[in-house]
Amino acid sequence: MVVxxxxxxxxxxxxxxxxxxxHRGRCRQRGCxxxxxxxxxxxxxxxxxxxxxxxxxxxxxIEQPELKDDLYLYTNYDYIADxxxxxxxxxxxxQAEISNSVTEVIRDASKTSPALDQLRIFYNxxxxxxxxxxxxxxxxxxxxxxxxxxxxxxxNALLSSPDFPFVPVLNAYxxxxxxxxxxxxxxxxxxxxxxxxxGGAEYYQPTDDxxxxxxxxxxxxxxxxxxxxxxxxxxxxxxxxxxxxLATDYLAFEASWGQYGDYTGKWTDTPYGAYxxxxxxFTLEELEKHCPNxxxxxxxxxxxxxxxxxYVVNAPEWLSALSDLWTNDNLGNLKTFVTLSMMKxxxxxxxxxxxxxxxxxxxxxxxxxxxxxxxxxxxxxxxxNAIAKVYVDDVLGxxxxxxxxxxxxxxxxxxxxxxxxxxxxxxxxxxxxxxxLDHMTANILEPDGGYWDYSKLSLTPTEQGGTLFSNLLAxxxxxxxxxxxxxxQPAKAIGPWGMIRATEMNCFYDPANNCINILPGYVTSCxxxxxxxxxxxxxxxGAVIGHEVxxxxxxxxxxxxxxxxxxxxxxxxxxxxxxxxRQRLVDYFDAxxxxxxxxxxxxxxxxxxxxxLCGVQAILARAKQIDGVxxxxxxxxxxxxWCQVYPAxxxxxxxxxxxxxxxxxxxxxxxxxxxxxxxxxITEGNGMYLAPDKRVTIxxxxx
Numbered sequence: 001m002v003v004x005x006x007x008x009x010x011x012x013x014x015x016x017x018x019x020x021x022x023h024r025g026r027c028r029q030r031g032c033x034x035x036x037x038x039x040x041x042x043x044x045x046x047x048x049x050x051x052x053x054x055x056x057x058x059x060x061x062i063e064q065p066e067l068k069d070d071l072y073l074y075t076n077y078d079y080i081a082d083x084x085x086x087x088x089x090x091x092x093x094x095q096a097e098i099s100n101s102v103t104e105v106i107r108d109a110s111k112t113s114p115a116l117d118q119l120r121i122f123y124n125x126x127x128x129x130x131x132x133x134x135x136x137x138x139x140x141x142x143x144x145x146x147x148x149x150x151x152x153x154x155x156n157a158l159l160s161s162p163d164f165p166f167v168p169v170l171n172a173y174x175x176x177x178x179x180x181x182x183x184x185x186x187x188x189x190x191x192x193x194x195x196x197x198x199g200g201a202e203y204y205q206p207t208d209d210x211x212x213x214x215x216x217x218x219x220x221x222x223x224x225x226x227x228x229x230x231x232x233x234x235x236x237x238x239x240x241x242x243x244x245x246l247a248t249d250y251l252a253f254e255a256s257w258g259q260y261g262d263y264t265g266k267w268t269d270t271p272y273g274a275y276x277x278x279x280x281x282f283t284l285e286e287l288e289k290h291c292p293n294x295x296x297x298x299x300x301x302x303x304x305x306x307x308x309x310x311y312v313v314n315a316p317e318w319l320s321a322l323s324d325l326w327t328n329d330n331l332g333n334l335k336t337f338v339t340l341s342m343m344k345x346x347x348x349x350x351x352x353x354x355x356x357x358x359x360x361x362x363x364x365x366x367x368x369x370x371x372x373x374x375x376x377x378x379x380x381x382x383x384x385n386a387i388a389k390v391y392v393d394d395v396l397g398x399x400x401x402x403x404x405x406x407x408x409x410x411x412x413x414x415x416x417x418x419x420x421x422x423x424x425x426x427x428x429x430x431x432x433x434x435x436x437l438d439h440m441t442a443n444i445l446e447p448d449g450g451y452w453d454y455s456k457l458s459l460t461p462t463e464q465g466g467t468l469f470s471n472l473l474a475x476x477x478x479x480x481x482x483x484x485x486x487x488x489q490p491a492k493a494i495g496p497w498g499m500i501r502a503t504e505m506n507c508f509y510d511p512a513n514n515c516i517n518i519l520p521g522y523v524t525s526c527x528x529x530x531x532x533x534x535x536x537x538x539x540x541x542g543a544v545i546g547h548e549v550x551x552x553x554x555x556x557x558x559x560x561x562x563x564x565x566x567x568x569x570x571x572x573x574x575x576x577x578x579x580x581x582r583q584r585l586v587d588y589f590d591a592x593x594x595x596x597x598x599x600x601x602x603x604x605x606x607x608x609x610x611x612x613l614c615g616v617q618a619i620l621a622r623a624k625q626i627d628g629v630x631x632x633x634x635x636x637x638x639x640x641x642w643c644q645v646y647p648a649x650x651x652x653x654x655x656x657x658x659x660x661x662x663x664x665x666x667x668x669x670x671x672x673x674x675x676x677x678x679x680x681x682i683t684e685g686n687g688m689y690l691a692p693d694k695r696v697t698i699x700x701x702x703x
Contacts, residue, residue, distance in 0.1 A: 051687065053594045055661045057084040058648035068680055069687030072666035075639035089644040091505060094524040098503055099374045101395045102387050111394060114455035115386045121459040122383055122475075125468050126373035132351040136233065138469035139346050142166065143234055146338050152293070152328045155335065160298035165473050168341035169294060169322065171196055172305040173498045174483045175513060176491035177281055177312050179439070179563040183486045184281075184310035185300070186512075188499065189261050189318050192254055192340040193223040197380075197499040201261030201318065202656070204254065211598070215653040223344075224251065225358040230343040233354045240357065250340065253333040257322040262315035264658045267556055268603050272575055275559040276566020279512065280316045287311050291323035304480030308487045312512070348376040349468040380501055382475055388502035388520045389451045399530050400523060401445050404545075407537055407622070408442045408516070411546045414621040415553075415614075421701040424577040425570075432561065432569040436552055439562040441493035441515035445523065447502075448492040448515065452482045507544050509551035512564040516548040535629055538619050539637035546618030550611045553699070555582055581698045585609055588668070588696055594661060595652060608659045609668070610698060616669045617700060623675075631679035639666045672696055 052059050054073045060080055067074040079090065105111055106120050125131055142164065149155040158164050170187050177184040194200030203216045227247040228240060237243035267275045284306065287296055290313075300306040313319060326334060343350075352359070352372045359366045367375060377383040392401070419425060419433045441448055457478040460466025479498065486494070493515035500506070503521040510517065518541070527541045551557045553569065558578070561567040570578045589602030589609060602609075616638070623629045642662035646654075651661060660668065670676040671690045682688050697703045 051663060051667055053651060053661065054080055054663050055644060055646055056595070056648060056651040057087060057645055060084050065687070067688075068682050070663075070667065071635060071670060071688055072639050072642065072663040075636045075666075076643040079643055080645045083645050085647065087645055087647040087650070090640075091524070091526040094526045095505060095521070097524045098387075098391055098395075098521060099371075099378070102391050103370070103374060105390055105394045113390070113393065114453070114457070115389045115451070116394070118454050118457045118459050119377060119383050119386045119390060121461050121466070122468075122471055123373050123377050125462055125466070125471065126349065126376040127369045128462070129351060129353075129369050129372070131462065131468050132349065132372070135346065135349045135468050136351065136354065138467065139342070139350075140234070142342060143339060146335050146342070149331070149335060152326065152331055152334070155331065155338070156295045159338070160295045162302075165302070165476065166338070166342045166345060167299050167302050168338045169299060170296070170319075171499055172300060172303045172483075173496050174305075174486045174494060175312070175496065175510075176493075176564065177310040178565055179491045179493065179514060182491055183489050183494075184312060185305045185308040185487065186496070187287075187311055187313045187319075188496075189258065189322075190341060191258055191261075192227065192337065192344060193220045193251060194258065196261065197496055199261070199263030201258055201315070202263040202265055204258040204261070206255075206259065209656075211652045211655040215656050218650070218653050220251065222358065222362065224248070225361050226344070226347065226355060227340050229355045229358055230340060234339070234343075236339075246336070250333060250336045253325075253330070254337070257318055257325055260315060260317035260321045262318075264556070264607060265604055265656070266315065268606060268658075272555070272570075272579060273559055273566075273568050275556045276568075278315050279566065280313050282311045282313065282316075283309065284311065287313070290316060291319045291326075293323045293326035294319075302480075304484035305487070307484070345381055346469075346472070348379045348382050349472055378501060378503055380499065382472065384501040384503050385451055385497070386454060389446070389454075391503065392445050392520050396445070396520070396523060400528060403530070403537065404444050404518060404523070404528070404541065405442070407534070407542045408444060408518075408545050410622050410625075411542060411618050412437055412440060412442070412549055414546075414618045415549060415699075418617065418621060418700045422699045422703055423701070424574070424581075424703060425699075426572075426574050429570055429574040433553060436514060436562040436569065437549075439514055440549070440552060441513070443493065443495065443497070443515055443517045445518060445520050447494045447497040447517075449494060452479070456481065507548055509548045509557065511552065511557045511560045514552060514560070514562055514564055516545065516551075518545065518548075535623070535626055535634055536637060538622060538626070539634045540641050542619050542622070543615045543638055543641055545615075547611045547615035549618065550614035551607075553614070554607050554610045556607055578698070581696065581703060582606055582610065584696045585613065585698070588694070589660065589664075592664065592668070594655075598652060598655065600660065600664070601655070604656060604658060605660045609665075612660070612665050612669050613672060613696065614698060616673065617697065620673055620675050631675050635670055635676055635679055638670065642666050 051070050052061060052073065054060060064077045065073050073080070079088070105116065106123050145158055145164065149158055159168070169190055171190045173186050174183050175186040176182065189196035189200065191200050194203045203219050205212070207213060224247050227250065228243040231237035231243040231246050232240070237246055262278055267278065282290060284297060297306060352367050356366055378387050415437055416434055419430050422430070457475070459471045459474055483498065493513040495510040495513045495515055495517055501521065502519050504519055505521050507516070507518050507522050509515070528537070558569040559566060561569065568575065586602035586606050589600045589605050592600045594600060623631070623634060642665045644662045654661065659665070667688065671688050672695045676682065
């Protein structure tokens with residue numbers, strides 16, 4: 001049920017203008033102070049394809065390379081040069097469009113709708129920092145009750161109490177057990193520090209690798225800072241040092257059971273077909289036996305999820321591991337767990353000044369009342385889906401969905417042709433793949449069945465006695481009621497839309513529901529405008545859509561059938577041929593050196609790299625149907641899709657991420673296809689050239 005194949009990417013249509021020898025007033029003179037940390041010549045990777053790691057700040061060569069030598073850096077050179085010290089990604093810079101446009105709609109009293117009306121009430125309350133200060137007083141009595149528990153039985157009684165509204169341990173959401181049947185309940189871990197809805201367990205893996213530890217530390221640092229602030233504001237720590245020690249100690253406890261949770265990399269080393277074992281369905285009685293020490297039935301009842309005939313848990317070892325620790329011996333850690341989970345749930349309504357250290361450590365200003373109000377609304381546990389609905393209805397309008405639906409249908413159809421042309425696939429495998437395409441749901445800008453019915457939410461304005469805390473509880477009850485109504489109904493590919501922010505800059509494929517999801521947060525002017533041509537849409541968001549579709553047929557996604565049931569698409573000789581092609585991609589990436597002595601882990605990247613590869617193949621197949629397509633422009637627009645640079649010294653922290661670095665998501669993919677060579681006249685001796693016998697494709701006539 002968990003989203004195992006995620007994509008967060010950016011596209012910058014329109015583009016960067018390159019003028020040789022000039023760069024927006026920056027000094028071009030070798031040896032000047034501004035360039036002293038740059039190599040005077042590109043430091044080509046010696047172990048693989050000859051491109052400098054231009055996602056790493058400080059690696060930018062003095063001279064802009066030729067397009068034939070490095071498509072990514074040639075296309076994005078100016079942006080990278082402007083941002084190599086601070087880092088940047090163009091699509092992230094457009095996220096303010098969503099907040100600004102939605103805020104403008106909220107202020108416009110002439111506009112009204114159930115979602116907007118409720119959002120407006122909550123937003124107005126969050127704008128009042130005095131009300132935010134009061135929220136801590138509302139929360140503190142629950143903290144006192146947690147601290148008062150003197151045994152595990154007393155803690156369980158507190159968690160089971162109807163007047164204790166917080167639910168630690170698990171995130172429960174509606175998702176089918178089998179797309180042939182009806183909606184059931186999915187369960188994910190509710191980590192304090194990592195995001196269980198996105199896998200999360202990768203950040204808790206024990207490791208001796210310094211790059212892995214660095215990635216884990218970077219990923220978990222923001223929540224550690226929040227935890228430190230929580231300890232101080234509750235009086236549990238006297239100063240920052242003591243609070244840091246408490247947070248670090250708790251992190252070790254969470255990692256001790258969180259490491260058993262689900263994440264993409266957990267399954268890339270396992271035999272083909274094993275991924276299906278990550279999904280375990282329980283009855284409620286079986287679930288209670290699986291974690292006997294945890295009051296799971298009472299927790300599910302609070303979520304309105306105690307009436308399902310099936311509970312699907314991803315990698316359920318995490319739940320049994322936590323149950324083993326749910327004893328009096330660990331009472332202190334468990335009380336900390338409940339406390340921090342509660343404070344994380346309440347973070348959106350608390351005074352941001354209480355988390356001053358959290359913002360300052362990230363070099364962010366403490367948000368003012370207006371910014372804070374939007375941020376408080378735009379969280380998973382509050383009104384992010386209402387914001388998404390307002391953004392879609394009142395800002396994007398109907399044209400966006402209509403224009404994105406057509407390329408989605410076209411790209412899905414292109415896969416049918418690709419599978420039909422694949423000579424190594426048997427007729428049975430082709431039938432399995434095409435059946436999966438036929439049953440694939442595309443959730444474009446809204447979940448299957450639409451957003452929640454906000455006419456059933458009734459928040460109370462301040463002038464009528466409503467408080468932020470009381471309205472937060474009302475939102476939680478509303479969400480529970482909406483989910484409860486879906487349980488047992490015919491299966492819908494709703495995926496975990498209730499477990500993510502639909503305003504997030506993201507798209508994803510959900511293998512259990514066999515659906516691709518294009519979130520509203522991904523659709524800003526970087527990726528979509530009504531005036532974009534079909535080709536521009538294809539090279540940008542079309543490549544993302546093609547990427548997501550392919551996840552249904554990658555090493556993990558292909559292990560589930562059209563209905564989300566563990567039943568591999570490939571078997572016998574098909575599986576052997578498929579795995580051989582996957583291994584060729586692994587070997588290709590294993591040879592790439594991103595820094596001195598640091599090579600890509602091809603196995604780790606294989607799932608996302610395959611999706612990128614197939615995504616490019618899909619848009620090229622579709623481009624053949626467009627009259628007058630300009631392949632040279634298409635490839636450069638695709639290169640802008642991945643434009644990003646990190647501050648110096650930070651890309652190695654991404655070494656264990658399942659996605660390749662962005663310069664490789666561009667260069668490594670386009671050099672596999674004849675259309676790229678034809679567009680620019682690339683020949684042997686050019687940096688972008690790859691010998692035909694070294695090129696990798698997984699599906700299609702040339703695979």
